[in-house]
Amino acid sequence: MPFAKKPQVFNASINELTIGTGDKAVTLGGQNVYNLYTFDAPIANRPKVGLEISDNGCDIPAALFAGVDCPVERAKKAAALDCVDFLCIRFDGADPNGENKSVEECVELAKKIADTVDKPLVIAGCKNIEKDSELFTKMSEALQGKNILILSAKEENYKGVAASAGLAYGQKVGAESAVDINLAKQLNVLITQMGVNGKNVAMNVGSAAAGYGFEYVASTMERVKAAALGQNDAALQMPIVTPVGAEAWSVKEAMASAEDMPEWGDQETRGIAMEVETAAACLAYGSDAVILKHPSSAETIARLIAALM
Amino acid sequence: MAKFITIGERIHCISPAIREAMNTMNPEPILKRAKEQLDAGATYLDVNIGPAESNGPQLMQWAVKLLQENFDNVPLALDTANKAAIEAGIAVYNRAKGKPIVNSADAGDRISNIDLAAANDAIVIALCSAEGIAADNDERMMHCQNMLERGLGLGMEAEDLWFDPLFLVVKGMQDKQMDVLEAIKMFSDMGLNTTGGLSNNSNGMPKHIRPIMDSALVAMCMMQGLTSAIVNPCDTRLMETIKSCDIFKNNTLYADSYLEI
Numbered sequence: 001m002p003f004a005k006k007p008q009v010f011n012a013s014i015n016e017l018t019i020g021t022g023d024k025a026v027t028l029g030g031q032n033v034y035n036l037y038t039f040d041a042p043i044a045n046r047p048k049v050g051l052e053i054s055d056n057g058c059d060i061p062a063a064l065f066a067g068v069d070c071p072v073e074r075a076k077k078a079a080a081l082d083c084v085d086f087l088c089i090r091f092d093g094a095d096p097n098g099e100n101k102s103v104e105e106c107v108e109l110a111k112k113i114a115d116t117v118d119k120p121l122v123i124a125g126c127k128n129i130e131k132d133s134e135l136f137t138k139m140s141e142a143l144q145g146k147n148i149l150i151l152s153a154k155e156e157n158y159k160g161v162a163a164s165a166g167l168a169y170g171q172k173v174g175a176e177s178a179v180d181i182n183l184a185k186q187l188n189v190l191i192t193q194m195g196v197n198g199k200n201v202a203m204n205v206g207s208a209a210a211g212y213g214f215e216y217v218a219s220t221m222e223r224v225k226a227a228a229l230g231q232n233d234a235a236l237q238m239p240i241v242t243p244v245g246a247e248a249w250s251v252k253e254a255m256a257s258a259e260d261m262p263e264w265g266d267q268e269t270r271g272i273a274m275e276v277e278t279a280a281a282c283l284a285y286g287s288d289a290v291i292l293k294h295p296s297s298a299e300t301i302a303r304l305i306a307a308l309m
Numbered sequence: 310m311a312k313f314i315t316i317g318e319r320i321h322c323i324s325p326a327i328r329e330a331m332n333t334m335n336p337e338p339i340l341k342r343a344k345e346q347l348d349a350g351a352t353y354l355d356v357n358i359g360p361a362e363s364n365g366p367q368l369m370q371w372a373v374k375l376l377q378e379n380f381d382n383v384p385l386a387l388d389t390a391n392k393a394a395i396e397a398g399i400a401v402y403n404r405a406k407g408k409p410i411v412n413s414a415d416a417g418d419r420i421s422n423i424d425l426a427a428a429n430d431a432i433v434i435a436l437c438s439a440e441g442i443a444a445d446n447d448e449r450m451m452h453c454q455n456m457l458e459r460g461l462g463l464g465m466e467a468e469d470l471w472f473d474p475l476f477l478v479v480k481g482m483q484d485k486q487m488d489v490l491e492a493i494k495m496f497s498d499m500g501l502n503t504t505g506g507l508s509n510n511s512n513g514m515p516k517h518i519r520p521i522m523d524s525a526l527v528a529m530c531m532m533q534g535l536t537s538a539i540v541n542p543c544d545t546r547l548m549e550t551i552k553s554c555d556i557f558k559n560n561t562l563y564a565d566s567y568l569e570i
Binding site: 185186231236 | 310311312560561562563564565566569570
């Protein structure tokens, strides 16, 4: 009997979410099949690749950014890469327990970058809940019309972040949960109950470097997509944006120097490998965009995506 | 598994306000009842226009257009003994949110409503009785087979026949309740979709008892595999029970606000 192929196409789809403006705007999601399953149905919007720039110095070995202290210059270099769809500016320096840069200073930098590069911007905070809430409000206001994505609203501060970014200033809101599928859904429900259109929300359902509890990330992403597509769950149809670089470059395989671990070989090569492995797995399980730190990782992942589409 | 489908039963010509609205083609009372039911979480709305012998087709078209235009093409169950009215309703029906449901066929003299559904690419509620209530599950399953074969023979997909075991009133037929539940399990084991007028069980009971009986029964039915029911979605206890059972069945993903969505 001949093999009859039965495509697994769903009657539901992931929301389309556009960030940025003009020619360089990028659209995430939109598919009515599992991630990368182009053999089931065409996928209009391939997964996207973002490169992360810190407002502090570059903390990874990458030739492109070596000796470039100015974040605007680094952003320019990153945006010039064809493999990069959008930039993520992470304001590590805003951390009250670190450099404690003022919100005004951070906003000034973001405006400069927004005026310099034409690729879409994602704004990430310093992980201090109070400071981030203030930072995101002012960023959303200052970059009105740039259609940025704010990463992110969490359980502790979603009200303020969603009200400013999502309602007052018309930006896109990232909803962040830490590998907790029920909370991922709950946050989306709460944010939409505030009046934010679910079509303007992206999810960061959490990440972990490959080998560091990644199986929980994988099963969370898988379950989110299964509910979104198979059960037509509108509270989970938001595209997933996963900051991979920050996780991958914080484990010993990526951080240990070649002097400390000569048998592991070159540190840069190891870090890129960790980042590429993690990002590829995220894309397979559910991420509609990954945010990376090393330009070579971005190049590799962009090639992988192109080959699979 | 798909979420349990609720068909709101409150647009029914037996209600004086709705009958009056249908007689005078007054949109307001009908829109109000539709909104209440949709806000309460109904998926489909049943539109019962009664026998409507004089103006059935015209009345059904008016009601279908009225509801779909005002509520984003809400999917509807067209409920009348007047076949011409059902066909007229389907002719103006928008399928964006789901196929129309023909309510209903049985294995007796209403079996040709299956033909009507097949000819119009509609879902049909297939009541497993012919002349009077089925005596036992052997008879229910015989009716089920007959209607299934008829539908398949006319090119329908099995999933578009929603089998109704015929819910029986507890006061008077208490000893038959487990038969109904067993029948649902048999339909479910065959992979068939199921529905029915669940609140029939509590007919004649005091008003404050009915939601309790209906909720207990819907939970037992969902355990047996019931996929849909014709209910009053404004019954909060019932809807909370359905949503909770959907969680246990893994039909929906749990979130703390699951009762609100």
